[in-house]
Amino acid sequence: MPFFIPDEDESKYNDTIDLFNKLGKLERLSHEQGESLKEYELNRDNKTDFAIEMPAGHGKTLVGGLISEYNRINNNWRVIYACATRQLANQTHQLLDLYGISSVLLTGKGENFSQIDLGKYQRSEAICVTTYGHIFNINPKFNDSNLIIFDDAHATEYAINDFWSVDINRHEYSDIFEALVSTLGDSLSPNVYDKLIHGTYDPMTDGVDIVSFPQWYKKSDSIRSLLDSRTDDTKLYYPWSRIRNSLHSCQIFVNHSNIVIKPIIPPNKVHQAFVNPQERIYMSATIGKSGELERMFGVQGIHYINKFSNHSNKVSGRRLIMFPEDHFEGEELERVVKETAIKSNRALILTPSKKSMRKVKETKEKLLPEFTLFENSDIEDDLTKFTDEDNAILALTGRYEGIDLKGDECKLEIIHDLPVAISIEEKFLQDRLNATELLNSKLSTRIIQGLGRCTRSKNDSSVVLFTGKYVGDYLYKDEFINLLPADVHAEMNLGFNQIDFIKDIESWHTSIEEFNNETDWKKVENYLEKQESKLMEEKQMDSSNENAVQLYNSTNHEIEFIYNLWNEDFSKAHISANETLTKLGRNETLKGYRAWWNYLIACVSTLQRDEDKTRKYLTKSLNASDNKVWLDKRDINFSDEIQDEIYSEDLELQIERISNYLKSFGDREKKFDKDWAKIIDGLRSKEAQFYEPALKSLGTILGFYAEKPPNEEGVPDGVWNINNIWISLEAKTNIEDEDTYIPLDDIRQVFVHKKWVKEEYNLENEEKVTLVMVCPKYKIKDTSQHAAEGIYLVSTEDIIELATNLEGILRSGLNELKYGVKSNLRKLLISSLYEKHLTPEHILDNFTRKELAQLVD
Incomplete structure (x- = not known):
């Protein structure tokens, strides 16, 4: 017979666990996997967004795959399984096949997609495994899905940030950059304007500035006209088309080489490919407690599923963590880094920014010219280009998730410049407002994720070196290190204890050799295990974190604010911002973030053309700020109640820079x-x-x-x-x-x-x-x-x-x-x-x- 007649009694499954049992590919689910699936099914009638936390090596791809396959078969849903890179998408596709789950791999340019495989997805015959870029795209190929699984969800922030940001680089778009500086003109504070014109932005000390909204918004028509005429046939065209009619929802940030226009929280719910699905599931090895996912994705009411102890080990394997810049300096430091890399054969280097990457490349050419350098684009499809090469360095920008180097593939990892802030508004909050409490949870998440790149199983081990900016600002402070899981905390403490013990290069190399060869390591391992147990008990006894609770409680109102603002409902936006401030309370450690939200109310007041209210909230913002430089004083009436004496711009700038240095x-x-x-x-x-x-x-x-x-x-x-x-x-x-x-x-x-x-x-x-x-x-x-x-x-x-x-x-x-x-x-x-x-x-x-x-x- 030339036709296929489907079985009318095609299998349906009672639940995801029933599906797992009938697939029969694996012997059993772990307790945590099973409980996570049960909680998902229990809450899905009244929730649309779920975050599932599963530490590395505990099978989160299987959990995501079972949820995907169950909904594909039982509900006839079109399912997207979105990954950070093509290489990870390929890896996920292979894993799903291993589990007996039907999937197709659709990555690269949409015009080159296999029409047969695309049809399988569209008919709900297979799950589509793809990359984030096909969701956050001006013309997304997949805007009709019923369910999206975001694998390694925190890694999505790079795609989201690019989607909503007009980033005008001074070197790549010098004509547009200079024209925009000219258009902004006197709306730039004199301090910022001088640094741009005279080229005196110091990337090491000046950080990121903001252009005062009350100053620049009156020029929004001129800005729109300029970018309309200059962005055609450039990579800026698509992000500009997303925000050009919503400049009232954006802020303008400036540093030595970039002007960035973007909303402070991504309004993803106005993007059909994201908002159309009935469910969105965010998978991660580490989910923070301060509302990071909500702010990152612009959604409220995410239901969190975590069946592991809050303080259990989040990173598999064992690491020897060391801080070379505290042991050596000058030529000795260069020598020890060079020799450590040579002895290790391959090294992974993680950096948070292009600027940090440029420094890494310069250092590599100076110290290790014979090593082959691989970057993000080189391993987009296949990691073996790096893992098969001797004398190789894999240097990645902003990739703290989604790189799996197991066994002996890479035994040295260098985290250069802590990823305190990735997006430009995070850098602004760090550099200008010292809103460290908001960024602490994100940083701890990125560090935990980054530390697991070379230790993918409990038997893996790796040497990890921390170098560059912000190491002292965070890692050496109890209030930050207490946020880390017990195993990482113990490994950090061991590294700190070596600073006064290892004082010469020979001792440095001996310590690393003993770790790698496991000679005389058993005593150290016993010590670490005792420390882990002790720290875990302490963390369980002191599990409250007032800052995290207040930041989480403010999240819903922050997200309400951005959508009210986007929709030009300024009265509701003001109410949402006020509610945010109420939730933040009078906590002294959150005063920088309070300054930010007072400033945002002043922006809304500008849109409402209420000058008195604008000045009132700018004054409140100034009073809440330790740093007095970032706010344009021209917008402030100094007859209002200023709590701290305001000094000359010269002195205020000097105070800020000395403070940051200390x-x-x-x-x-x-x-x-x-x-x-x-x-x-x-x-x-x-x-x-x-x-x-x-x-x-x-x-x-x-x-x-x-x-x-x-x-x-x-x-x-x-x-x-x-x-x-x-x-x-x-x-x-x-x-x-x-x-x-x-x-x-x-x-x-x-x-x-x-x-x-x-x-x-x-x-x-x-x-x-x-x-x-x-x-x-x-x-x-x-x-x-x-x-x-x-x-x-x-x-x-x-x-x-x-x-x-x-x-x-x-x-x-x-x-x-x-x-x-x-x-x-x-x-x-x-x-x-x-x-x-x-x-x-x-x-x-x-x-x-x-x-x-x-x-x-």
Whole structure:
């Protein structure tokens, strides 16, 4: 017979567990898998969104697959199983096949999809395994599904962020970037505008700024017109088309190389491919407790399913965690990193940003030019390109989930720069508002996920090195490390304990060899197991986290806010924001986040054209902020009740930068001691190769934008800038006899620096530039006087005295952070800087006391 007649009694299943039993591919479900499936079925009548937490190696793909297959067969649903990469999608497709679950793999360009496989999905004959990009797409291929499974759900934030963000990179779209800066014009605060125009954004200290909504929104038509005309035929076209009619729902963020326009929470429920399904399920090895998933996906009411102990081990295997930058510095640090990589053969490096990745590439080329470098795109389809290669580095940006390196495939992992903030608004909240409590849970989740990349089973082991930014800000603080599961906490503590024990390179390598070879490791393993048990008991006894509870309770109102705002219901948006503030309460540790939500109410008030209310909430925002620089003061009426005295922009910027510098050490006083000793040694040296970098470091720590230009003729040895203060420094320190005259050629060399600084930094005129010679000599000949006009002399001892006074302030600040009240740091710095005459204005005064032309002998 040429036709197939289907069986009218085709199998249906009582539930997901019945399906598992009849598939017969595996012997049994684990207790946690079975209980997770039962809870899902019990609650699905009144819930649409489920988050299922299952630690790595505990079979979350099987759970997701059973839910998918049950609904496909019993309900005739079209099911999407979405993964982070093509490689993971392929891996998931193979696993589902192993379990006896029908699936098709549809990745790559939609135009190249197999029409046969696409038809199977459309007829509900097979689950479609694909990537997030086919959901979060301006023209999604799958906008008719009934169920979406988001595998490794936290990894979706990158696709979502890209979908809703117009990210104008200064290098890739220089014409659009410059035109937008011009269009924004005076809506940029003077501080931000100057940094953009003069190129003095310091990526290490300046972070992310926000363009004040009350200032820029009045130019929204001009912004829309500009981007309409400039984004055609660029990658910006599609995200711009998503938000162009909803600029009232967006904020504009700026840093040294990007201008980003985006809503603060993704309004995914206006995107049909996301909102159409009857159910969405978010699978993850670690689900936070502060509402991260809700904010990430823009949904409310997610039902959480977790059948594992809250404090049970979330990462399989065993890690030796170490902190090389606390053991070594300079050439020793470079050597130990190089040798560790060579001995390991392959290394995985995780970074949070393109900027961090550029640093990794530079270091790799310097230290390991013979190693092959693989990046995200190289392993999109297949990890074996990396795992089959000797002397290889896999360096990934923003990939803390979805990489499985098991057994001996990779035994070294380097986490460079902690992933405190991934999206630009997270970076803003971190850099400007110190909203660390909001980011703590996200960071702990990313660290837990990242640590499991090279230990996929209980028998796997890996060396993990933490390097770069924010290590001291978070990992060395009890309030953060207590958020980590007991096994990771114990491994971290072991790493901390080695800092004062391992003091030479030989001991470093011996420790790693003993770990990898398991020689003399049993004693350490016993210690770690005891520590884990002890820590788990402590965490179970102290399971409350007031900050996490308050942040979770505010989530629904935050999400209501973004949809009310998107729909231009400004009154309801104001109510939602007020409810958010109520839920956040008066908790001192959440004051930065309260400042943010007061600012957002001011944005709504701007849309309502209520200037009095706008000023009122901007004032509230300023009062709640420790950092006073981020908010454009032009929008604030200073006759209103300002709780803290507001100082000059120069001083406020200096306070912010010094505060961030101090916070970067956490409790690592010995790291500060090492770093500071290196600066003082440099400032006491006569040799330019040591003195000039130390002078730059001193300027940076003082809160200036500080640069050491290249060693070229006619170029100063240093430039310090803070707003309208420009100091050009020429160091003449390699002096044998201090009692001789300063040579005329040296004086003439300084004089030409004004023009160089003006042209290099695009200044309107060179009169803003103060010329300073740093030199232990103290006199000139009368024949040199004509060339010395407008140049000032600062002795090397004056610089040492300045550094000594600064050291006392820094140590007091570190003590306040460690033993005192963190919110008092600002007041301490202000009073100390005034007392020691180290404000920017004082420093300029001190540097201009001695006019070189008046030192004729």
